[in-house]
Amino acid sequence: MRPAIEFSPCDLEYFAEDETITIVPNFSLPTFSQSTIPCIGGSYGPFRPNIEVEVPFWLAIAFHKRKSCRIKPPAWLATDRLQGILDEEKSTAAVFQPVPFHYLEIAKVLFAEAKDCFGADMLKIKELVEDICKVRMSKICAGLQVLQGPMTVKLNNLSAMECNIVRPFFQGSLAQFQALAGTPSQPQL
């Protein structure tokens, strides 16, 4: 049995940096380029002081490191929203709440790079993300436990990181179940 192709958590963090996020720049670009930055993936901007603009995550982090913008944390990354998700997550054992696909990665990078954008709630938010992750992980384990043969297990709304954690084990187990059940076809990725 070959180990499955796997992304490392750092790869996923890299993918997550393509998500967009709102920033408030404190600089302006010259007007001959319409105050935008043309990139391969599209042009971002216009950048004018104190006007909100949506940019990819990697650009926001790069600006923030140069202290030339303020990052507005995404709407879901706030105490009340997270508390709501956590409560829902705890009360419904079978269903996963729809969280952003890269919620763990975005939260981690923001906590590391842009602590100031959360203000006083930082610790509380960090704790809530941690709790949500824990509750979801234990639910995933419970979900995997029902696996009793080459069949499907319903795990909807998993985030990228959670998928990636269970992927090698889940795939391998299904392949083993399939081999023992005697179905001739090879498992597909």
Add this chain to the structure above:
Amino acid sequence: MVDSGGDYFSVDSVLAEETAIPCLFQCGANGIGRALDPSSGLEDVNPGANVDLPIWLLTELAKRDMITIKQPKWYGERMRRKIQAGAGVENLRLRCPYFYDVALLLHSIERGPALAEFAMKTFQARYKELLIKAHTNQTPQEMTRLQSLLCTEEAVLFEAARQSMSAFSRWRFGGRPLAMKGPMKRRLDGARVNGH
């Protein structure tokens, strides 16, 4: 390697085919007594001799009806009862490191449904009792104990889960992989050397 079933490039598959299975020779074979068992006193194998043969050899001989395959004791009645009583405590690595692969290989030779069914049942029970714990936080002692019980196929799964889990927590909590440090030098009286 035309139809022996195993994967030519997989070391595990090759090793699984090395597993010795007890067989009963139906007819004699000349000149291979010492090759099969170096401690044997005879050059020839007599009809009715009990010999342990590796699976790759057994496949060909069974096709020609030269031998009867006996049930290895790790698939025997006793083992079945044990698995039924508590699959999670049985040490499969000790019994047969390639428990499932060997079961499938024997199944493909014998074509009896019982063996595959038993292997399936075993895997289901052990999946539930042992493998599922790979994602959870256990003490290192408990992990070592669990891992020592697993046969090779199970260990691959278990290790995969452990690795993805530890990669995740390393990423999450910013731990660096442990730096390899030389043994710290100490003087016999316990004082540190080199100002460390």
